[in-house]
Amino acid sequence: MRFRSYASPDRGAVLAATAGGAWHDLGSADLVDIIADGRQADATLLDGAPELSTRGLSLLPPVQRPGKILCVGLNYVDHAAESPYENVPDYPTFFTRFASTLIADGDAIIRPRASAELDFEGEMAVIIGTGGRHIPADDALAHVAGYSVFNDASIRDYQFLTPQWTPGKNFDATGAFGPDFVSADEVPPGGAGLSLEVDLNGAPMQRANTSDMVFSTAQLIALASVWTTLEPGDVIVSGTPAGVGFARRPQVYMAAGDVVEVRIEGIGTLRNPVEDELEAL
Incomplete structure (x- = not known):
């Protein structure tokens, strides 16, 4: 799977993911938490997630504040x-x-x-x-x-x-x-x-x-x-x-x-x- 992090003026940080098709909006989910849980390749994360609209969003680094x-x-x-x-x-x-x-x-x-x-x-x-x-x-x-x-x-x-x-x-x-x-x-x-x-x-x-x-x-x-x-x-x-x-x-x-x-x-x-x-x- 692929993930992107965005900044929204009214929602703060927004995480998006795709398993090869459309990008889905995972809301305020934290990529590091997903990684720590070992779910970075789990396509079920997309279940029920709406398609992402990038209107008004700007990209962030994939991990914004790495510990190291x-x-x-x-x-x-x-x-x-x-x-x-x-x-x-x-x-x-x-x-x-x-x-x-x-x-x-x-x-x-x-x-x-x-x-x-x-x-x-x-x-x-x-x-x-x-x-x-x-x-x-x-x-x-x-x-x-x-x-x-x-x-x-x-x-x-x-x-x-x-x-x-x-x-x-x-x-x-x-x-x-x-x-x-x-x-x-x-x-x-x-x-x-x-x-x-x-x-x-x-x-x-x-x-x-x-x-x-x-x-x-x-x-x-x-x-x-x-x-x-x-x-x-x-x-x-x-x-x-x-x-x-x-x-x-x-x-x-x-x-x-x-x-x-x-x-x-x-x-x-x-x-x-x-x-x-x-x-x-």
């Missing part, structure tokens, strides 16, 4: 080679992103006043269903509720100010996420074997396959759960392939008026315009 967003750097061999680090890591380069940075499909990615080095990073997002600690890799995919599309837009000069990437990965309105949450049963195990493409203003920038990840979805879950308790609704953003703007010569950064698209086969297309941060009043 764990991102992974250098998780494609070709991207590691084009980065300042060159070598493929022996252990995943985990870093965190804050929920306050998230935006939905169609929302503007904001280029901040502080920098002109706004870069794109198309990635597959993994949403945790069953939580836990010390999850064996052999069992890890049973802990996945579903998948989505992510653009880990990065402010490169701030990212490389220190060995810790936190500032450059957490400017407001840079974590584009969505539009759909797709239950794991509709995707190959671990989200492997899917084409991942990024276009900027229609020009191809990134072309890869999720099977090229250095650490698979199962390995990422197993290794992360050694040091943190994973919970329903947590998001693992699994890394980006080669082709990012800072590694190009000349470099290609996003600017106001641009449109960036991230497409992952079988999961969806995430499309966002780019705008400049407004001057303070």
Whole structure:
């Protein structure tokens, strides 16, 4: 099944779902509660639910306030080679992103006043269903509720100010996420074997396959759960392939008026315009 979250001016957050036909209005149901109950592939959720009218609604990220967003750097061999680090890591380069940075499909990615080095990073997002600690890799995919599309837009000069990437990965309105949450049963195990493409203003920038990840979805879950308790609704953003703007010569950064698209086969297309941060009043 697929789920989308919307904002309504008079109803607040609205959840919608489809099993392949029309989208149905699930009202104020919480996707994380559905995930925690293991019902993300349960088509009976649609029984009696009216068809959705999107009039007056605006998209939200599939999970608006994840308890944790764990991102992974250098998780494609070709991207590691084009980065300042060159070598493929022996252990995943985990870093965190804050929920306050998230935006939905169609929302503007904001280029901040502080920098002109706004870069794109198309990635597959993994949403945790069953939580836990010390999850064996052999069992890890049973802990996945579903998948989505992510653009880990990065402010490169701030990212490389220190060995810790936190500032450059957490400017407001840079974590584009969505539009759909797709239950794991509709995707190959671990989200492997899917084409991942990024276009900027229609020009191809990134072309890869999720099977090229250095650490698979199962390995990422197993290794992360050694040091943190994973919970329903947590998001693992699994890394980006080669082709990012800072590694190009000349470099290609996003600017106001641009449109960036991230497409992952079988999961969806995430499309966002780019705008400049407004001057303070």
